[in-house]
Amino acid sequence: MDNKEEGLYPVIAIDGPSASGKGTLARRLAEHFGFAWLDTGLLYRAVGLAVLRAGKDPSDAAAAQAAAEALDPVAVTKGVDREALRSDEASMAASKVAAIPAVRAALLKFQRDFCLTPPEGKKGAVLDGRDIGTVVAPDATVKLFITAGAETRAARRFKELQERGQDATYAAVLADMQARDARDAERALAPTKPARDAVIVDTTSLDADQAFEACVGIASKALATGA
Secondary structure (H helix, E strand, O other), rough: HHHHHHHHOOEEEEOOOOOHHHHHHHHHHHHHHOOOOEEHHHHHHHHHHHHOOOOOOOOOHHHHHHHOOOHHHHHHOOOOOHHHOOOOOOHHHHHHHHOOOHHHHHHHHHHHHHHHOOHHOOOOEEEOOOOHHHOOOOOOOOOEEEEHHHHHHHHHHHHHHOOOOOOOOOOHHHHHHHHHHHHHHHOOOOOOOOOOOOOOOOOOOOOOOOHHHHHHHHHHHHHHHOO
């Protein structure tokens, strides 16, 4: 069977908590295998920002739904507005549009369509988030759950904030991360947890290159067998 003709492309699903390193891994794996990469965490921010730029309120269900349904996969993956998407303004707008059921449904469809037909003629897709292997792509070819100790993740995030010139303390970052972990794990809708068939990769004692090499090995084996 020709996978491309059938619309069945290999998918690498990467889940994990904040600052586990999953985003960097996803980007590098996509480059390594020649797949399209989607940072799903930016989708709600992209919708919120689009609504704001249209001069409307992110709480406006109709405007938010229209923005979600109009998202361009290529524009999202190219990351033209990456800095704007990480702004506080985009974050606040994202929290508002994320509460709208029609937006969540539209973005779930967006992610699944991305898997079915990767943009720019790519031969596969890599998606990272918190419910990719459990909700978005339960039949993904490769499922990875990237994790690390809370203290390690907080140190990584604290360093990132310092490099951006943002005021923060390690203690505050750690407390925020622990609270977010609890919310993500305990929420009723799509909690953050590894899929039953996911390979768990703990990056606490691994640097970026070591984590990448480990995941390349896991992914290469699964992609070769189609398992």
